[in-house]
Amino acid sequence: MKSQTIKAPILKFESDAWSYYVAIPKKIGDQFIDGKDRRIVCTINNSTPIHSALMPKGEIYSVYVKKDFMKKYGIAEGDEVTVQLEKDTSxxxxxxxxxxxxxxxxxxxxxxxxxxxxxxxxxxxxxxxGKVKNVESQLAKGLAIMHHLKEANGELDFKRLNVLIKEYNNRK
Known part of the structure; x- marks a missing residue:
């Protein structure tokens, strides 16, 4: 399966954990699932592609859409959007x-x-x-991550990692 395009509305979750999503019919979503791998690249209204996963939600799959993404592209809850799906092979x-x-x-x-x-x-x-755009800040975070992985022998402790990231950011 190369890609699939559908039209669907932006819907709001009834949960505080995630805000918005696009519903993908199960029949279409199943074409992109390979074992446990549900990773896809989703493009909404020809925007910047979103690397995501098809999340099971009853008889459909959902693709999460962040508020900042919607704001950036002028999309609101209830808007019908064009969704292009491709298998994420990265x-x-x-x-x-x-x-x-x-x-x-x-x-x-x-x-x-x-x-x-x-x-x-x-x-x-x-x-x-990647969430920071400044290359110096990316390098500081990357160095902190590498330091933490070696210090903890590959065991992630996000509290300790956050402390290291702050220390590395202050070294600039």
């Missing part, structure tokens, strides 16, 4: 910032510890680095 299920890839390439021990983590934890760390 290594991590989201793009890795170049600055973090350079650190992984230069630090074999850190690279090995990073790759010993689950794909979900790898994505979380990639997200931490």
């Amino acid at each position: 290594e991590y299920g989201k793009p890795i910032p170049e600055s973090f890839q350079v650190l992984l390439d230069q630090d074999q021990e850190g690279n090995n510890l990073f790759h010993s983590l689950t794909k979900g934890k790898q994505r979380t760390l990639i997200h931490l680095v």
Whole structure:
């Protein structure tokens, strides 16, 4: 399956954990699932692609849509949008910032510890680095992550990691 395009409204969850989603019919979503792998790339109204997962929700799948994304693209709850789905075949299920890839390439021990983590934890760390746009801040976060992985022998402790990130940010 190459890609699939549907029209669907932006809906609101009845939960505080997530705000908005697009409903994907089960018949369409099933085409993108490979075993336990539900990772997709979703493009809404020709916007920036969203690396996401098809989340089971009764007789449909949902694709989460963040408030800041909706604001950026002028989308509101109830708006009908064009959704293009493709299978995410990337290594991590989201793009890795170049600055973090350079650190992984230069630090074999850190690279090995990073790759010993689950794909979900790898994505979380990639997200931490990539959510800041400033390359210096990305490098500081990346260095803190590598330091933490070595210090904790590959066991993630997010409280300790956050302390290290603050320390590395203050070194600038």
